[in-house]
Amino acid sequence: xxxxxxxxxxxxxxxxxxxxxxxxxxxxxxxxxxxxxxxxxxxxxxxxxxxxxxxxxxxxxxxxxxxxxxxxxxxxxxxxxxxxxxxxxxxxxxxxxxxxxxxxxxxxxxxxxxxxxxxxxxxxxxxxxxxxxxxxxxxxxxxxxxxxxxxxxxxxxxxxxxxxxxxxxxxxxxxxxxxxxxxxxxxxxxxxxxxxxxxxxxxxxxxxxxxxxxxxxxxxxxxxxxxxxxxxx
Numbered sequence: 262x263x264x265x266x267x268x269x270x271x272x273x274x275x276x277x278x279x280x281x282x283x284x285x286x287x288x289x290x291x292x293x294x295x296x297x298x299x300x301x302x303x304x305x306x307x308x309x310x311x312x313x314x315x316x317x318x319x320x321x322x323x324x325x326x327x328x329x330x331x332x333x334x335x336x337x338x339x340x341x342x343x344x345x346x347x348x349x350x351x352x353x354x355x356x357x358x359x360x361x362x363x364x365x366x367x368x369x370x371x372x373x374x375x376x377x378x379x380x381x382x383x384x385x386x387x388x389x390x391x392x393x394x395x396x397x398x399x400x401x402x403x404x405x406x407x408x409x410x411x412x413x414x415x416x417x418x419x420x421x422x423x424x425x426x427x428x429x430x431x432x433x434x435x436x437x438x439x440x441x442x443x444x445x446x447x448x449x450x451x452x453x454x455x456x457x458x459x460x461x462x463x464x465x466x467x468x469x470x471x472x473x474x475x476x477x478x479x480x481x482x483x484x485x486x487x488x489x490x491x492x493x494x
Contacts, residue, residue, distance in 0.1 A: 314480055316424075317424035318424065318480075318490055320424030321477060321490050322490065322492060324409070325475040325490075325492035326492065327403065328370070328403065328473075328475065329472075329473040329474070331370045331402040332472075333472065335370065335396070335402050338400060342435070342436070343369045345365060345369075348452060348453075349448055350454070351428075352364075352366070352420045352428045352430065356420060358420060359419070361375070361376045361378060363391075363392070366421065367421060368380060368396075369395055369396050370401075370402045370403040370405075371401055371402075372392075372398075372399040372401045372402070373399070373401070375405075375419055380393040409421055409422070411428060423477045423490070427478060429478060431451075431452035431454050431476050431477070433473070434473050435447060435471070440470060441469065441470050442471055443467070444466065451464060455482070458487075459476065459487070471492075471493050473492075474493050476489045476491045476492065477489065
């Protein structure tokens with residue numbers, strides 16, 4: 262009796278371990294699942310891309326705000342805004358990527374070179390526009406982080422960049438100290454970044470009510486459809 266019960270249990274176990282082909286997916290069901298996954302991917306991936314763009318834009322605006330505060334700190338200390346590149350660019354055309362060489366915007370606010378070395382000593386023969394002449398106290402108004410620069414493996418390494426690692430960044434300051442940055446008073450032409458310049462819709466004739474402003478091209482900016490990230494919008 263016990264032996265019969267044993268063999269009966271074995272037979273039941275074998276039957277239960279066999280695959281149930283009746284419950285397996287059919288080809289149509291598999292195709293339907295693949296189609297649903299494809300549809301979901303079509304929604305998810307663009308959303309992830311848009312989220313990344315929004316994150317980089319937020320980082321760029323935050324960075325511009327921090328740089329603006331640093332320039333305001335310079336003004337509070339010396340009573341004037343520093344003289345920047347004549348084209349009003351954070352990274353002037355032809356800027357040397359060697360961190361031991363001068364970088365006007367960086368050196369003015371950091372009080373040192375990009376590699377951390379000291380600026381040359383100020384003397385009576387020092388040009389007035391050099392960082393060591395404008396920031397004679399060598400005050401560090403801003404501590405630049407490695408994320409503020411293009412990577413060493415970049416085609417243009419060691420240059421200041423925005424959240425998208427774009428190096429074309431415009432900077433304008435209120436030269437006449439009237440609280441408004443205006444074309445024709447504080448600068449002659451709008452700085453060009455990546456071959457693009459804002460129109461009157463973005464930069465009104467009456468000017469922008471601010472003391473320091475920045476802008477850079479948006480990620481999807483084109484010549485036909487110029488877009489920008491503005492520090493004042």
